[in-house]
Amino acid sequence: MYLGIDLGTSAVKTVLVDDAQRVIASESRPLATVSPQPGYYEQDPAQWIDAAFATLDALKASHGKKLAAVEGIGLSGQMHGATLLDASSRPLRPCILWNDGRSAAECRILEQRWPALRATTGNKAMPGFTAPKLLWVATHEPDVFAATKLVLLPKAYLRLVLSGEVVEDVSDASGSLWLDVARRDWSDAALAATGLSRDHMPRLVEGCAPATTLRSELVRRWGMAKPPIIAGGAGDNPAGAIGIGAIRPGTAFVSLGTSGALLAPTDRIAANPDRVVHTFCHAIPGMWIQAGAILSAASCLAWAARLFGATEAELLAPLGSRPRAPSPVSFLPYLAGERTPHDDPVVRGMLDGLSHGTDRAAIVQAVLEGVAFALADCRDVLADAGIAIAEADVIGGGSRSPFWLSVLANVLSVPVHRFAGGETGAAFGAARLGRLAVTGEAIPAICTRPQRVETFEPDAELVDAYAERLPAWRELYRRRH
Secondary structure (H helix, E strand, C coil): EEEEEEEEEEEEEEEEEEECEEEEEEEEEEEHHHHHHHHCCCEEEHHHHHHHHHHHHHHHHHHHHHHHHHCEEEEEEECCCCCCCCCCCCCCCCCCCCCCCHHHHHHHHHHHHHCCCCHCCCCCCCCCCCCHHHHHHHHCCCCHHCCEEEEHHHHHHHHHHHHCCEEEEEHHHHHCCCCCCCCEEEEEHHHHHHHCCCHHHEEECCCCCCCCCCHHHHHHHCCCCCCCCCEECEEHHHHHHHHHHCCCCCCEEECCCCEEEEEECCCCCCCCCCCCEEEEEECCCEEEEEEEEEECCHHHHHHHHHCCCCCHHHHHHHCCCCCCCCCCCCEECCCCCCCCCCECCCCEEEEEEECCCCHHHHHHHHHHHHHHHHHHHHHHHHHCCCCCCCCCCCCCCCHHHHHHHHHHHHHCCEEECCCCCCCHHHHHHHHHHHHHHHHHCCCHHHCCCCEEEEEEECCHHHHHHHHHHHHHHHHHHHHHC
């Protein structure tokens, strides 16, 4: 038996997986995000621990015998968050999250201080990454910076509480701007540019390698027969790739979670940082992931649900299973700024084309289309890096909507595929990494592709209609600048 724990932005999800790779049980607990100022997003690390422990306590109550047989644990987590710890490994302040936009000025300073940043990290300095956040803290909270002894990403903090050891995997570390992605090791020059050193960083391992073991008191709490091995794990999107078997070049997938991304595994670095293509190490050795990322995806639908005082299901039901034509309304999904291709933390969302005849369904459809258009931007910058997308699997909570996947197939002009349980892909991928850390089995034998339950083919007329709308949609951003 194996556990996968995904520390997301909106929830912690834990799955219990057996030797036949069947999900036996799952538990989820919500997380809250605080925005102390516009563009600032933070979470209290204590709630991560409370939520993760609550999922495990619930699994013990419902599946105690199976939980007792767990041999390996994999962790996945929201990337880029800055969790600052003191000499006693206590958080000094709330974690600054991946979608926080406060450090735009520090990004410019960082690239001036270290001209080799893009070539070494494979990424452009943007406020979402971890390193600029530390420069912001050094300037605006110097006492906190001076007291900082460890800087951890969210899941590494969870691992510290679970094990007592400070370890991170190279895929999550890739999103810090402190990693030399080709060497898969910390860059001393990158750390020095932010006033830090390796002493502030966790030990690095590959995602499928053993990292540590569960603390003895937690082994007793959850009634486990022996201390499970905790794997290196992965950032949420690399973990999602493991969960759907995206481990070879030529595969691509879309993540429709709180944020969104179009990702392609590669066996070489195909960096395009000037167009805001992200380069991350994959969770398995010798592989990387190239990605276009958008800051708001399924969170746009959640925003619309709050706006209309309805559930997401109530918003989607009237739309049916596929669009008949593009919505007359256009939506820019930049509710928290945008990464690919704009690197613009201050831009905000927009509805355009409203009239007296506009109804709720037209706005909801526009929201889904706006996210799809943003992913088309990601497709195009990946193409500029030499990565062509011929088809795409879809994971994340948004993958539950047939209408949205039909829109996506027509906007991207490729078939898109849905899996059963695709919304728990990162947690399932983490469980696979936990298994590999225990057994050392061949990666392709474990990281197989799950059965696709539905394929959404592009319709030629809708493809043409959306292609005709895309330039006007892009013009909305240009009009704001």
